[in-house]
Amino acid sequence: MREEINQLVTQAHEAYLSLRKTTFKQRAELMNLIADEIEALGEELIQTAHEETHLPVARLTGEKGRTIFQWRSYGAALAAGTVLDVRIDTALPERTPARPDIRKTYVGLGPVVVFGASNFPFAFSTAGGDTASAIAAGCSVIVKGHDAHKKTAQIMGDAITRAIQKAGYHAGTFAQVFPTNRQASQELVKHPLVKAVGFTGSYAGGKALFDIANQRPEPIPVFSEMGSVNPVFVLPEKMKNSPVEVAQQYIASLTLGVGQFCTNPGILVVPAGQQDFQKALVEAAAQVAPCKMLHEGIAASYVQNMNTLTAQENVEILHSASSTEKGVGAAALAFTTAETFLANQALQEEVFGPFGLVVAYSNPKQLEEIAQKIHGQLTCTVLGEEAEIAQYEDLILYITDKCGRILFNGFPTGVEVVSSMHHGGPFPACTDSRFTSVGPDSIRRFARPVSYQNVPDAYLPAELKNANPLGLYRLVDGKITQEAL
Amino acid sequence: MREEINQLVTQAHEAYLSLRKTTFKQRAELMNLIADEIEALGEELIQTAHEETHLPVARLTGEKGRTIFQWRSYGAALAAGTVLDVRIDTALPERTPARPDIRKTYVGLGPVVVFGASNFPFAFSTAGGDTASAIAAGCSVIVKGHDAHKKTAQIMGDAITRAIQKAGYHAGTFAQVFPTNRQASQELVKHPLVKAVGFTGSYAGGKALFDIANQRPEPIPVFSEMGSVNPVFVLPEKMKNSPVEVAQQYIASLTLGVGQFCTNPGILVVPAGQQDFQKALVEAAAQVAPCKMLHEGIAASYVQNMNTLTAQENVEILHSASSTEKGVGAAALAFTTAETFLANQALQEEVFGPFGLVVAYSNPKQLEEIAQKIHGQLTCTVLGEEAEIAQYEDLILYITDKCGRILFNGFPTGVEVVSSMHHGGPFPACTDSRFTSVGPDSIRRFARPVSYQNVPDAYLPAELKNANPLGLYRLVDGKITQEAL
Structure with missing residues (x-):
């Protein structure tokens, strides 16, 4: 050889x-x-x-x-x-x-x-x-x-x-x-x-x-x-005004191509206590038909990595992958609090596939802390009403510090092939940002x-x-x- | 701390x-x-x-x-x-x-x-x-x-x-x-x-x-x-037409600032058998007054590295550093053949200071081989008549492959601060070319x-x-x- x-x-x-x-x-x-x-x-x-x-x-x-x-x-x-x-x-x-x-x-x-x-x-x-x-x-x-x-x-x-x-x-x-x-x-x-x-x-x-x-x-x-977990940060006003829309759009992005994108939004950071939103999220996930993943090895890793993550302390399963067919990946969701997320790095691990971890914050300080503690990412997304974004200047700064592409009111799974595209980001998303x-x-x-x-x-x-x-x-x-x- | x-x-x-x-x-x-x-x-x-x-x-x-x-x-x-x-x-x-x-x-x-x-x-x-x-x-x-x-x-x-x-x-x-x-x-x-x-x-x-x-x-x-040894390649017609000029200009560049430049041309590759040129080279070197180097450590390393290099087999001293004053560096020259140079990597080591190694080639093939075997450099220089350069297309290609800046009929010691300047080059000149x-x-x-x-x-x-x-x-x-x- x-x-x-x-x-x-x-x-x-x-x-x-x-x-x-x-x-x-x-x-x-x-x-x-x-x-x-x-x-x-x-x-x-x-x-x-x-x-x-x-x-x-x-x-x-x-x-x-x-x-x-x-x-x-x-x-x-x-x-x-x-x-x-x-x-x-x-x-x-x-x-x-x-x-x-x-x-x-x-x-x-x-x-x-x-x-x-x-x-x-x-x-x-x-x-x-x-x-x-x-x-x-x-x-x-x-x-x-x-x-x-x-x-x-x-x-x-x-x-x-x-x-x-x-x-x-x-x-x-x-x-x-x-x-x-x-x-x-x-x-x-x-x-x-x-x-x-x-x-x-x-x-x-x-x-x-x-x-x-x-x-x-x-x-x-x-x-x-x-790879990357591509966090999506939802601001309070946006959540108040369009909980169902946010939930449905998130699930659509999360499950696109059976979640097999490097820009898949694996973490969703939301205000705590949103019952309507959580309900809509689980409903939307339940409607997504399980699909064959790229190969059986990836499907097996998906389940294994998800199990490792959901076995962490204070992580609640919101919607579990119900398919047992070999090689198939089903949408799944888990929930945790900002406190738990901030205390446990294992919750930042990428689960390659249609798995989303919902992280609930109780105040703006926690939101900033999450932005400061997340690892380097290909993308980060902010969902917010245009007027409220102005109050989050520091948050935007911390988020930008951690990613190669920042999106407002969109989802990261589409990667346009244009001169203005940056598909990279701070380590460990890439080896050279x-x-x-x-x-x-x-x-x-x-x-x-x-x-x-x-x-x-x-x-x-x-x-x-x-x-x-x-x-x-x-x-x-x-x-x-x-x-x- | x-x-x-x-x-x-x-x-x-x-x-x-x-x-x-x-x-x-x-x-x-x-x-x-x-x-x-x-x-x-x-x-x-x-x-x-x-x-x-x-x-x-x-x-x-x-x-x-x-x-x-x-x-x-x-x-x-x-x-x-x-x-x-x-x-x-x-x-x-x-x-x-x-x-x-x-x-x-x-x-x-x-x-x-x-x-x-x-x-x-x-x-x-x-x-x-x-x-x-x-x-x-x-x-x-x-x-x-x-x-x-x-x-x-x-x-x-x-x-x-x-x-x-x-x-x-x-x-x-x-x-x-x-x-x-x-x-x-x-x-x-x-x-x-x-x-x-x-x-x-x-x-x-x-x-x-x-x-x-x-x-x-x-x-x-x-x-x-x-750092870098910044080879200068002299083509036959140029050497035939202006041996004394090449010698004098080379020594001026080599000894500028007591040779303490990262673009100092430490290797001079010339056609074999040029007695007039060698004589002019040694004469020019002899006229350069020894000067204090940056500090005593650098002066001591200069002598030590030069001695290591000139102690290699088939290396002849053309002009030796005559000053024994502490902290002072004097111009020095050594000579070897292309065969010896190609066979011994130690001859490519940088001697930081006004030391030049003259390498004599007997045919164009040897010249190309040297260009192919030299390590990555900040600069390489070609001294040639404009008409003869056309015959050396491959040589120029090999040289460009090894350096960050190629100069024609000049010397590398000046580094202009302009947008078109590239001061870098393939490893080991730099860690990222x-x-x-x-x-x-x-x-x-x-x-x-x-x-x-x-x-x-x-x-x-x-x-x-x-x-x-x-x-x-x-x-x-x-x-x-x-x-x-």
């Missing part, structure tokens, strides 16, 4: 060097070709993924569209110059000492290893955002294919490979492997020519890779997105700046040339412009 | 929360006030630094100006919106499902601990780039003051404190400590409320902090800039993005409000504009 890995990575390194000769525009074109190949995949892709993941066909069809959009929109942002931002400071020959001409662009870090997630077999797996952003950055990619949807992964991998062949790129630009054991995956991360890792999945998996990568003789960056795994800015995880000083125009990369042949936005002597020099 | 550290960090955390309520513009104003206070420091600063570091008054005067410029120009870039780039994607209510309004800005990571360098007592120390960029990002700062220029550090620290007081900022916004042992410094890095570290200095020091920070329960980013420690982009080390979804205009941070009250450049629906929405 070690020799195979070495060959694979060596090929990826050669491909990386050859990618280094491509312009932003050429890579954007390659990304469009890859999107075309994915678009051309027919029923086989959807049916295979449906069989492997139990995700509904409509959801998978939507996710396919999202995946294609990721490739195209990341490519477009790269080609526009709004992600890997070019800076030019022209020479000042009359200054003492003379200032040379300096220009900065970005190059790919090198071969990137991608570990996809099981819950998004298209958008966060083989052909997902990590692969798209790494190729945009100018990196070759080795995907560790996900065992839970191996055939889907192969169909997607083949589509990428076809596009790479058609476009005449080095064969090592993309590869996918299915190592049979954890050690082989770790060997990949340890290989000296591997220069970065993208991971989406559990805390245990993501943190282990982060540690391995940092203990290499040459440490490399690992972006692990490791400065980067996102969704949106064009995700490209920045895999690129590094290089300055060119006093380099003749003929030898500059296209993005730095005087004529601005790629038509990029560039920061020239402090002003952003698309003009030539 | 532990209790003192805890108090210090707790204060810094409170100050950080209070900084979170400031706008980009307000922080830029604070930075200008700090620059004013430094500007107002008179002869005492320069004289104290001169006595403590032995750096010439003219050099220190220049460095003071550079330091002031850092504060002002980082503040200006922050205020312009060209560093912490704002993205807005407006709502698409008619889309199915409707797209919410999403806007992204940056917040500071939290309290930052800064470890300055001895070789730039102003620009890379207490009031240096790390402190300026962290405050720009919205972080409070605790500086571990440098023992080698303690009084200078105190004068600078007092200036920052005065500006903070005058502007009415929280007293914990800036603090400086002088721990008496390494353990206390490490305790600072381990404190849970500390969220990032900036370091400039030796590999051993920077890597140790990186490891400690990554082994915390909550890992935090450490940007350590750890994606960030710079010079130029406004250094602010990005200490800031993280936060997305605001569906947040009413009244509750958005100033930089995200419809009216664009700060007049920032913003990416709105894919176009960069300074207009209001």
Whole structure:
């Protein structure tokens, strides 16, 4: 296996060097070709993924569209110059000492290893955002294919490979492997020519890779997105005015896709003593039909993690998962007080699936304390009447301190693929809060700046040339412009 | 000591929360006030630094100006919106499902601990780039003051404190400590409320902090800039046409500031068999008067590291450091072949001081091999005639793969403070090649993005409000504009 890995990575390194000769525009074109190949995949892709993941066909069809959009929109942002931002400071020959001409662009870090997630077999797996952003950055990619949807992964991998062949790129630009054991995956991360890792999945998996990568003789960056409980904070007026609406919308978000989203709102913080609300919440949960989860292992973990959490002291079960069918996940709810929640860190553990913990606060101070004590999150949500929000300035500050995205009067389960999206957050949501795994800015995880000083125009990369042949936005002597020099 | 550290960090955390309520513009104003206070420091600063570091008054005067410029120009870039780039994607209510309004800005990571360098007592120390960029990002700062220029550090620290007081900022916004042992410094890095570290200095020091920070329960980013040998590659035509000029300019760069720059060009790669050149090189080195180094420890290490390197097999001394005066560093040169260099990693070790290793190559293949085998560097330089450079496309590619800045026909010792500057590079030059420690982009080390979804205009941070009250450049629906929405 070690020799195979070495060959694979060596090929990826050669491909990386050859990618280094491509312009932003050429890579954007390659990304469009890859999107075309994915678009051309027919029923086989959807049916295979449906069989492997139990995700509904409509959801998978939507996710396919999202995946294609990721490739195209990341490519477009790269080609526009709004992600890997070019800076030019022209020479000042009359200054003492003379200032040379300096220009900065970005190059790919090198071969990137991608570990996809099981819950998004298209958008966060083989052909997902990590692969798209790494190729945009100018990196070759080795995907560790996900065992839970191996055939889907192969169909997607083949589509990428076809596009790479058609476009005449080095064969090592993309590869996918299915190592049979954890050690082989770790060997990949340890290989000296591997220069970065993208991971989406559990805390245990993501943190282990982060540690391995940092203990290499040459440490490399690992972006692990490791999940989150995405607390929702309900303010008193909102609760008073719309208890049933809040309950129903919360349950809809909590149970979407059998709760198998990294942005699933697993904790709901509400004012104490809301009987109408609790009743509506339980009623709404009871109406959600249990559904097959991604695989039996996830369904088993769901029940086990839920049992661990609800076995904590002073946790009351509001609505229990009633299905006993194997592999199926049913909505479940538990209740506790702010005092209990604040005293027991175990209540912050993620239960991956449609399980919600309702935490009741008795006063604004407790609400603030919860915001201060929660771990780092991908998202936090505030449900409040516009007028009352003004009284909670400090709460908003503490909440923002703990998350990558804050939402008002909405629910976090939708993650838009746009430049303004930050899908990341303070540890343990992610291993580096400065980067996102969704949106064009995700490209920045895999690129590094290089300055060119006093380099003749003929030898500059296209993005730095005087004529601005790629038509990029560039920061020239402090002003952003698309003009030539 | 532990209790003192805890108090210090707790204060810094409170100050950080209070900084979170400031706008980009307000922080830029604070930075200008700090620059004013430094500007107002008179002869005492320069004289104290001169006595403590032995750096010439003219050099220190220049460095003071550079330091002031850092504060002002980082503040200006922050205020312009060209560093912490704002993205807005407006709502698409008619889309199915409707797209919410999403806007992204940056917040500071939290309290930052800064470890300055001895070789730039102003620009890379207490009031240096790390402190300026962290405050720009919205972080409070605790500086571990440098023992080698303690009084200078105190004068600078007092200036920052005065500006903070005058502007009415929280007293914990800036603090400086002088721990008496390494353990206390490490305790600072381990404190849970500390969220990032900036370091400039030796590999051993920077890597140790990186490891400690990554082994915390909550890992935090450490940007350590750890030095470099900054190879200069001379192409054959250039050597043929101007051997004496190359020799003289190289020695001037090598011995500038007694070689005490992180961008000091410690390795010179030249075509074999250049007698005129070698003669000119030795002559130029002999003309450089030995000078006092920063402190006796550095001078002693200089001699020791040089001796270790020149004791390697097949290394010939071309010009030896002749001074025996304590604390003084004299220019020295050694010679080896490409074969020897390629076979012995010890020849890549940095010798901090005015020591140059000349490496002679016999053919272009060896030149490429050296470029492929050198470690990560802050800078690499190519000296070549414009016409011949075209034949070295692969060499340039390999070189760029190893450095943060590539220079043509210049020398790396000057580091301009501009947006286009990248002062960083692949490991072991730095712990994270994606960030710079010079130029406004250094602010990005200490800031993280936060997305605001569906947040009413009244509750958005100033930089995200419809009216664009700060007049920032913003990416709105894919176009960069300074207009209001």
